[in-house]
Amino acid sequence: MKRYTEFEFSAGLRWTHWLRALAIFVLIVTGFYLAYVFIVPAASDEPVLFLNAKFRMWHEIAGFLLIAVTIFKGYLFIIDRQSYKERIAFMDILNPKVWFQQIKYYLFMGKHPELRGAYNPLQFVAYIGLYAMLILVSLTGLILYVHAYHSGVGGALYDYMRPIEAMMGGLAMVREIHHITMWGIMLFIPVHIYMAIFNSIMGKEGSMDSIISGYRYNKSNKH
Numbered sequence: 755m756k757r758y759t760e761f762e763f764s765a766g767l768r769w770t771h772w773l774r775a776l777a778i779f780v781l782i783v784t785g786f787y788l789a790y791v792f793i794v795p796a797a798s799d800e801p802v803l804f805l806n807a808k809f810r811m812w813h814e815i816a817g818f819l820l821i822a823v824t825i826f827k828g829y830l831f832i833i834d835r836q837s838y839k840e841r842i843a844f845m846d847i848l849n850p851k852v853w854f855q856q857i858k859y860y861l862f863m864g865k866h867p868e869l870r871g872a873y874n875p876l877q878f879v880a881y882i883g884l885y886a887m888l889i890l891v892s893l894t895g896l897i898l899y900v901h902a903y904h905s906g907v908g909g910a911l912y913d914y915m916r917p918i919e920a921m922m923g924g925l926a927m928v929r930e931i932h933h934i935t936m937w938g939i940m941l942f943i944p945v946h947i948y949m950a951i952f953n954s955i956m957g958k959e960g961s962m963d964s965i966i967s968g969y970r971y972n973k974s975n976k977h
């Protein structure tokens with residue numbers, strides 16, 4: 755069967771995907787340490803080790819990277835002309851027929867539906883859930899941050915974060931929500947990777963290649 759290449763993901767979208775993957779990886783490793791200090795440096799008389807501070811520093815660097823990437827991705831989704839394929843995927847959510855076809859496909863009971871955009875409806879809804887979690891983890895992260903850093907960004911955001919902190923039930927609850935959201939994000943990751951591999955193997959359209967090169971294969975010459 756002849757295959758045609760089709761441009762799917764812009765460079766900005768691909769770069770932000772992998773930067774976000776890196777940020778989330780660093781945040782999970784350092785976040786686990788902040789929640790439960792699992793390594794301790796060898797004892798020293800000099801006060802120079804500051805391992806906890808170093809872990810927190812990398813957590814915050816990755817945290818601000820995650821926030822920046824999320825804002826930029828949101829901007830691309832709404833504004834970017836090349837991200838049209840992402841936006842138009844929303845139309846398939848409104849079509850119950852596509853939902854049924856997609857579920858049947860995952861149960862090995864039918865063919866993959868013809869999609870209008872880059873994502874199938876189940877995938878799109880999962881991404882909306884991911885964004886909800888990313889916003890929550892960023893917001894709770896910023897609340898924790900403003901309590902440790904009172905100048906610069908921390909100082910500028912302090913007055914805005916305090917009412918949200920109160921609405922969430924206080925700082926201890928904020929920390930709890932931040933931690934639980936991490937588990938939500940951690941559940942998303944293996945499912946996301948499994949689905950990407952599943953679609954790549956079953957669909958034979960190079961869907962995993964497209965998040966690296968930008969191009970996928972299309973069995974028809976429709977563009």
Ligand code: HEM
Pocket residue numbers: 777778781782784785786788789810813814816817818820821891892893894895896898899902929930932933935936939
């Ligand atoms: C995928 C994203 C993230 C994950 C998985 C994550 C995970 C965690 C975890 C598990 C903790 C420890 C909470 C506890 O004590 O139980 C923590 C603390 C913290 N996080 Fe995050 N976090 C994320 C994003 C962010 C973001 C975007 C920021 C904002 C800059 C941030 C700032 C903080 C701060 C300031 C603390 C408190 C550090 C301390 O207690 O000294 N986090 N994070």
